Amino acid sequence: VTRWMRDGAGKVITIDNKPVMEFVGVYRPSTNEWAIPGGRMKPNEKMFDVLKRQFSEEALETMEDVSDLEQKRIGSMLKDHFNLGITVYKGYVDDPRNTDNAWIETTAVNYHDSTGNTFSNLPIRSNEEGHGAQWIPIDTNLDLYANHEWIIEKVCYHRDAYNPIKTPKRQSSQLWLAQ
Numbered sequence: 001v002t003r004w005m006r007d008g009a010g011k012v013i014t015i016d017n018k019p020v021m022e023f024v025g026v027y028r029p030s031t032n033e034w035a036i037p038g039g040r041m042k043p044n045e046k047m048f049d050v051l052k053r054q055f056s057e058e059a060l061e062t063m064e065d066v067s068d069l070e071q072k073r074i075g076s077m078l079k080d081h082f083n084l085g086i087t088v089y090k091g092y093v094d095d096p097r098n099t100d101n102a103w104i105e106t107t108a109v110n111y112h113d114s115t116g117n118t119f120s121n122l123p124i125r126s127n128e129e130g131h132g133a134q135w136i137p138i139d140t141n142l143d144l145y146a147n148h149e150w151i152i153e154k155v156c157y158h159r160d161a162y163n164p165i166k167t168p169k170r171q172s173s174q175l176w177l178a179q
Contacts, residue, residue: 001037001055002155003113003120005137010116015139018162023152024124025136026058028145031096034136035145036152038106051109052082059133060125074122081118085109088154095146108151112159140164 004012005020013020025034037058041050056078088108095104113119125132136142138156142149142165149165156163 001059001111001113001119002159003116003135004161005139006116015162018160021138021156021159021161022135023138023155024055024059024119024133025144026133031145033143033145034148036108036148037133038108047107047109048082051085052078055082058125060123077118077122081111081113085111086158088158089151093147094150104146108154110155110158138162138164 001024002021005022007013024037026037027033028035037055039050039054039058041047045053060074086109088110090107091105093104093106098104111119124134138152139162142152144152153163153165155161156165
């Protein structure tokens with residue numbers, strides 16, 4: 001889930017004449033890294049349902065303190081907007097959980113709030129330590145879980161947004177080959 005980063009007056013912030021994006025990032029304490037919300041698909045589950053469930057579980061506040069009317073509004077908005085995503089990647093991903101005999105495959109779908117009036121109004125989960133979930137600006141080279149930085153780069157390219165992730169930080173294989 002992405003949106004355009006805006007200043008206090010609501011104007012889209014640009015760098016090099018390209019709009020700067022923000023994405024909803026989820027903090028992973030086990031690796032001390034931020035990640036794109038997501039998770040495993042259950043048997044017979046449809047992709048749309050997986051994406052909505054995982055985003056709700058990982059990024060949204062619990063709905064216990066939210067009125068029934070607000071819960072219905074949020075549910076309706078998620079249903080309407082989660083049908084408008086674009087698939088930016090589908091296939092094998094470089095993931096630390098991969099082994100010689102098993103590997104992670106993913107479908108990365110981007111949902112973009114270009115007006116700032118849809119996903120921007122959702123109750124994103126966070127806590128005092130900055131963990132949980134939050135909007136993260138894509139204005140510097142990020143250090144994200146697994147190959148999530150690469151997926152964010154693909155979203156920047158597709159949305160014609162400012163892309164600071166032009167040179168990956170992890171170049172150990174290139175250094176090894178040069179020796």
